[in-house]
Amino acid sequence: MNIVFLGPPGAGKGTYAKELVKMLGIPHISTGDMFREAVASGSELGKKVEEILKKGELVPDDLTISIVKERLAKEDCEKGFILDGFPRTVDQAKALDEILKMLNKKLEYAIYFEVSEDVVVQRITNRRVCKNCGKIYNLITLPPKVDGKCDVCGGELYQREDDKEEVVKRRYRVYMENTYPVIEYYQKQNKLFTVDGSSGVDSVIKEVLNIIRG
Ligand SMILES: [Zn+2]
Secondary structure (H helix, E strand, O other), X not given: OEEEEEOOOOOOHHHHHHHHHHHHXXXXXXXXXXXXXXXXXXXXXXXXXXHHXXXXXXXXXXXXXXXXXXXXXXXXXXXXXXXXXXXXXXXXXXXXXXXXXXXXXXXXXXXXXXXXXXXXXXXXXXXXXXXXXXXXXXXXXXOOOOOOEOOOOOOEEEOOHHHOHHHHHHHHHHHHHHHHHHHHHHHHOOOXXXXXXXXXXXXXXXXXXXXXXX
16 A cells, blocks of 8 residues: 655644554554654765755655665555645655655555645644643644643743744745645546544544455
8 A cells, every 4th residue: 555645734634544454454654754764874875965954945856766765665555554644746756656666666545635724724823832742732633731831841831933824824825835736746646535534633644444444
C-alpha cells in the first residue's frame, strides 16, 4: 500500500498517519522527520541539510529527492508506506514516480485532506506548547487543567511564532499555491481521493480505510 498524504499544515496529516501506521503496519515517512534524522546522523547529506535549515530556507528538490529515495529503498517499506510532506510540487511528484519506478514500486493512493483556511487558523492559533517538556495543547480540543500551565510538569504554556494567525494564513496560501498543481497531477492519474479533513479524527480514519480497502 503505497500512499501519499496531501493537505495544508494543520490538516491533521500527522495525527491520521500515526493512527493508520498502527492499523496497517507500514511506516509513516515525513520529510520533516527525515531531515531531522539526516542532520542527526552527521552524514554529508545531513550536513548540507543542516546548513540550509539553519538559514531558514527550503531544502531544494534534488536534496529532498535523494533523501526520499534512500528512505523508500529501506526494507520496512516493502509492504508500503505513508509519505507525508512530499511531494509538494509537480516536479517532486514526477521525481517520486521515477524513484518508485527504479524501486519497482507504484504509488496507489494520493489522499488529499481538504480543510478550509478558517478551520486551519482555528486549529493552529489555539495551539499552546509547554516551554519545559514540549507537550502540545489545544485551547479548544485539549485544554490544560489549569490555565496557562502544563498538566504534566507545571511548565508555562506559550504560543509558537509559527502558530500565530498571520504566519498560519501565509503558510496555508503558500501551500495551496504550490500544491494545487500536485493535486491535479494525481487527479489526471486517477489516484486522487479527497477526504473532508474537518470532520473528527475517527471519521477521517474510517474514510481513509474505506478508500484503501476499496
Ligand atoms: Zn510540560
